[in-house]
Amino acid sequence: MTECADIARDVTAQLTPEWYAPFEMARQCRGIDGAEHLTPLAVASHVHAQSPEVREAFPGSEDFCAAFLHAWKKIKTLPGEDVLTAAARMADRFTLLIDKVEQEQATAGYKRFISFCGHLCVGLGTDRIKLPCREVGAALGVQPKTVSCYRQLALEQGYLVLLKRHNHVPNGRGEATLFRFRVELWEYTRSQVKTSA
Numbered sequence: 001m002t003e004c005a006d007i008a009r010d011v012t013a014q015l016t017p018e019w020y021a022p023f024e025m026a027r028q029c030r031g032i033d034g035a036e037h038l039t040p041l042a043v044a045s046h047v048h049a050q051s052p053e054v055r056e057a058f059p060g061s062e063d064f065c066a067a068f069l070h071a072w073k074k075i076k077t078l079p080g081e082d083v084l085t086a087a088a089r090m091a092d093r094f095t096l097l098i099d100k101v102e103q104e105q106a107t108a109g110y111k112r113f114i115s116f117c118g119h120l121c122v123g124l125g126t127d128r129i130k131l132p133c134r135e136v137g138a139a140l141g142v143q144p145k146t147v148s149c150y151r152q153l154a155l156e157q158g159y160l161v162l163l164k165r166h167n168h169v170p171n172g173r174g175e176a177t178l179f180r181f182r183v184e185l186w187e188y189t190r191s192q193v194k195t196s197a
Contacts, residue, residue: 001051003028008053021057022067023074031078036093044068076123083123084139090122091115091140096186102157109142113150114159116140117181122192127183128163130176151179158182 004025010016016024029035029043044065048054058064077086096115098106116139121127131151133144140147154160164178180196183189 001047004047005051005053008051008057011057012053018057019067022064023071025054026068026071027075027077028079030072030075031080040069040072041065044072083120084135086123087116087120088112088139090119094119094188096189098159099157106153109140109146110150110153113140113147114154117154117159118183118186118189121181121183121189125193127180127193127195129179129181131179132176151177155179159185 007016007021007024007028011018011021025047026040026044029047035043045061047068048058048061048064054064058067077083078089081089091112094115095111096118097103098111098114103111113136116136117129117131120129131147133147133151137144137147151160155162159182161180161182162177163180164175166177167174181189183193183195
């Protein structure tokens with residue numbers, strides 16, 4: 001709530017554009033523990049009602065709430081997160097279920113990896129993703145070799161499709177392997193991501 005008041009003060013002082021403020025306020029609010037259990041309208045109404053600074057910057061509750069709700073849907077990462085960290089967080093909260101037979105033969109980490117890939121696609125807005133072993137391993141809390149095993153299994157099971165092999169360059173400026181994640185297999189990802197196939 002303090003962050004929202006600070007943002008509103010910046011709008012009043014003309015340091016932050018009015019059009020951007022609801023987005024940043026919604027982003028701050030989404031980062032609060034338990035926010036996923038509240039409706040965006042309830043959060044917007046609470047922020048407007050409880051903060052005199054917000055009411056001064058946005059006198060009309062309807063105007064503020066409409067802008068806040070519009071922004072809420074666009075938020076992909078929380079303050080301080082990158083897209084990999086956000087995908088790992090979302091994978092912990094919202095699991096994408098895999099085929100029952102495959103699920104019985106999969107580790108919990110592999111199931112989380114599949115959910116991670118889906119949420120990464122949602123965050124990026126595309127079904128084409130790069131999964132560099134070191135960075136993905138850091139986001140998921142596993143070793144890079146484990147990510148390599150997950151990727152291979154996901155290829156074998158048809159969750160990933162290889163589009164372009166990695167380009168190794170000794171100074172570390174190569175490109176990671178490019179995959180297409182099969183977002184069409186889940187209603188959630190299918191509705192959120194534009195497919196390239």
